[in-house]
Amino acid sequence: MTTWEYVPLAEYTPPTPSVKAISENWFAEVRRRFGAGKAQAEPFEERESLKALPAWQLQRIAPAPAWREAARALDVRLEHWLADRQSQHAPLLFIGTPYSGHVEILQLWAELHEWRVIKPPTAEEVFAGDLSWASDQIVDDQPWVFPHLERTYLRHTEGLGLIRRFFDQMYAGNLGRGLIGCDSWSWTFLRRFWPEPLSNTLALRAFDEKRLSYYLQALASGGEDQDLLFRQSDNGKYVFSPPEDVAVNGSVHHSDYIQRLAVHSRGILGIAWTIWRNSLRIEPDEEIAEEAQAEAVELPGKTVWVAPWSQIKHPVMPPGATRHQAIVLHALLLHNGLAGEQLAQVTPLTADEVTGTIYLLQQAKVLAESAGFWRVTAQGYPIARQFLVDNGYPVDEF
Amino acid sequence: MNGANSITDILALNQDNLIAIALILVGAWLLIAANQRIFPWLASRVPNQHRNFFLAGEPVLRLLIILVSVVLIVTRIIDPTFENLVVLLSATGLALGFAFKDYISSLLAGVVTLYELPYRPGDWITVNGAYGKVRSIGTRAAEIVTLDDTVVVIPHLKLWDQLIHNGNDGSRNLMCIADFYLHPDHDAARVKQALYDVALTSAFLQITQPIFVIVQEKPWATHYRLKAYPIEPDQQLHFVTDLTVRGKAKLASLGVRFAQLPAFPEQME
Incomplete structure (x- = not known):
């Protein structure tokens, strides 16, 4: 099986839930809305014998996704495009959802080919609408990669001029050959006012149950056969395919955890990976001392416990001020994150309302700040997206 | 017998x-x-x-x-x-x-209302000059709540002989209009594009629906009608306010003058 596959945008489909998962989610939602159940599943009730994995073990069992492999796979996918002389002035657009790794993939792909990576404009340059930001970085018709198309606009009356000029120049062939990355939410908006969508669009195929299972298992083994077993902590079911002797004995002890993870994360690897890491538990006596880790001790036959899906604590939207929360979340997703002052510029809310709403969403772990930008967290993304759907907001097509 | x-x-x-x-x-x-x-x-x-x-x-x-x-x-x-x-x-x-002629007429119209659905709860309707959201449909009358938070009771028998304007007709799509009256001396194409962007950048806009900018020359001004759909019909006041506030700011930044009618026209002097 190939982990990294790329498909045209029209062929992208997120994983679909099973009937069982749909009905359970529906009942949980009904219980939540009508007050018959708690607003959120009980947090994982850790048995005394189970504890979260220390950071070094997490790093070993569930390290960060290897985007370099994804970049190599992209390279294979782009062979024809690279060889096609007709595409000298036809930019290729690579669309990715938040946490799907499209920015990292493009940057690594640019490294492979030694193409120039164009830095995004600042907010001031966006408002000024001056295209010299791009033309200064594109020299001698050298090919380029621009992973942050969403940074070239702000949803403000003064914030659309730059991207219009960028598109105009690009289609006129004045910017040379390029590979462009764009966030899926931004693309939904940009398609609205740019009537001529690019024909060359790609997306990383969603991680369905099969692909996710394969990837997480390979991630844990680290390319070596460590013989780790992942079992659900409440019933002992195997999260991945059970060992051969168990399977041969007849009963299939297979957990539906990965299927639920794939559906909940909408096939977005970064989100699935974050939840996966938070679900892992281990017996204290199985914990390998850090010194031993330093000596690269293997973990043969060890069992890593996985919290059952129903006991994983997901963020919940805070009550009250629904309209403000929806406006802030939608603005952040449309721009793939914004600084606080930009958020106030692109929403009709007052600075106090923005601050208060951010605080509420931050407390609920739906938002987090990183490098001066407020973004929807990986764990908060599914609930934020569903919240916007429930309130009638247009969402991305991923 | x-x-x-x-x-x-x-x-x-x-x-x-x-x-x-x-x-x-x-x-x-x-x-x-x-x-x-x-x-x-x-x-x-x-x-x-x-x-x-x-x-x-x-x-x-x-x-x-x-x-x-x-x-x-x-x-x-x-x-x-x-x-x-x-x-x-x-x-x-x-x-x-x-x-009980009128009463029975209203009851029958109430039954017809449920069949023909000229309005449903949640619709924004205008009947006899009263504009509001249908709060409930009773046996004899419907209740609407106006934008000024006033309840208006409308007997169903109005269905027989009155025009009923339904803004969203059971859907979530309610067109809103922001009006701008400008001094005729300006670049209309530029203003049209600017107003389009004003709607496009509104946080209340339902971007899956179209945006229209209608321009009409009047004897005393150029009349711009910016038509677009909010995400929720209930947001119409916020939406129109947002379009108006940001539209005025944008037009002012373009140096466009707004039409001003004299308080006392020359003819009256």
Whole structure:
């Protein structure tokens, strides 16, 4: 099986839930809305014998996704495009959802080919609408990669001029050959006012149950056969395919955890990976001392416990001020994150309302700040997206 | 003659029947009261996109309860043969037709309302100059809540002879219009593009719906009508306010002058 596959945008489909998962989610939602159940599943009730994995073990069992492999796979996918002389002035657009790794993939792909990576404009340059930001970085018709198309606009009356000029120049062939990355939410908006969508669009195929299972298992083994077993902590079911002797004995002890993870994360690897890491538990006596880790001790036959899906604590939207929360979340997703002052510029809310709403969403772990930008967290993304759907907001097509 | 000749001949109003009828009426009243509470309660707890569906279910279920109650009562007090029914309906129709003509007309229009759906709970309608959101559809009248938070009761019989304007007709798409009156001396194409961007950058805009900028030259100004759809019909005031505030700021930044009519036209001097 190939982990990294790329498909045209029209062929992208997120994983679909099973009937069982749909009905359970529906009942949980009904219980939540009508007050018959708690607003959120009980947090994982850790048995005394189970504890979260220390950071070094997490790093070993569930390290960060290897985007370099994804970049190599992209390279294979782009062979024809690279060889096609007709595409000298036809930019290729690579669309990715938040946490799907499209920015990292493009940057690594640019490294492979030694193409120039164009830095995004600042907010001031966006408002000024001056295209010299791009033309200064594109020299001698050298090919380029621009992973942050969403940074070239702000949803403000003064914030659309730059991207219009960028598109105009690009289609006129004045910017040379390029590979462009764009966030899926931004693309939904940009398609609205740019009537001529690019024909060359790609997306990383969603991680369905099969692909996710394969990837997480390979991630844990680290390319070596460590013989780790992942079992659900409440019933002992195997999260991945059970060992051969168990399977041969007849009963299939297979957990539906990965299927639920794939559906909940909408096939977005970064989100699935974050939840996966938070679900892992281990017996204290199985914990390998850090010194031993330093000596690269293997973990043969060890069992890593996985919290059952129903006991994983997901963020919940805070009550009250629904309209403000929806406006802030939608603005952040449309721009793939914004600084606080930009958020106030692109929403009709007052600075106090923005601050208060951010605080509420931050407390609920739906938002987090990183490098001066407020973004929807990986764990908060599914609930934020569903919240916007429930309130009638247009969402991305991923 | 063996057939029933008058209404009193065909009615079987003994004590048992009267008690049964009273119980049916009380039961129907209780069911309707419960129905009027349960559906709005359900509607307040489902996602916005399904809210109107639940609100619209209340009058339909109420009608069913009434119909079942009427059938139960009629079959209890008369033998429901064709002749008996004709006598009963003609007698009651004659009596009620004179005494409660408008009331009966409203009731019938209420039934037609549930079938033809000229308005449903959640719709934004204008009837006789009153504009508001349909809060409930009763047996005799509908209630709307205006943008000034005033309840207006509209008898259903208006359906027969009044124009009913429905802004969203059961959907979530309600077109809103922001008007701008500008001094005629300006670059209209530039202003049109600017106003389009004003709508496109509104946080309240439903971007899946189209945006229109309509320009008309008037004797005293150039009239721009910026038409777009908010995400939720309930946001229409916020949306129009947002379009107007940001539209004025954008036009001012372009150096466009707004039309100003003199308080005392020269003709009056």
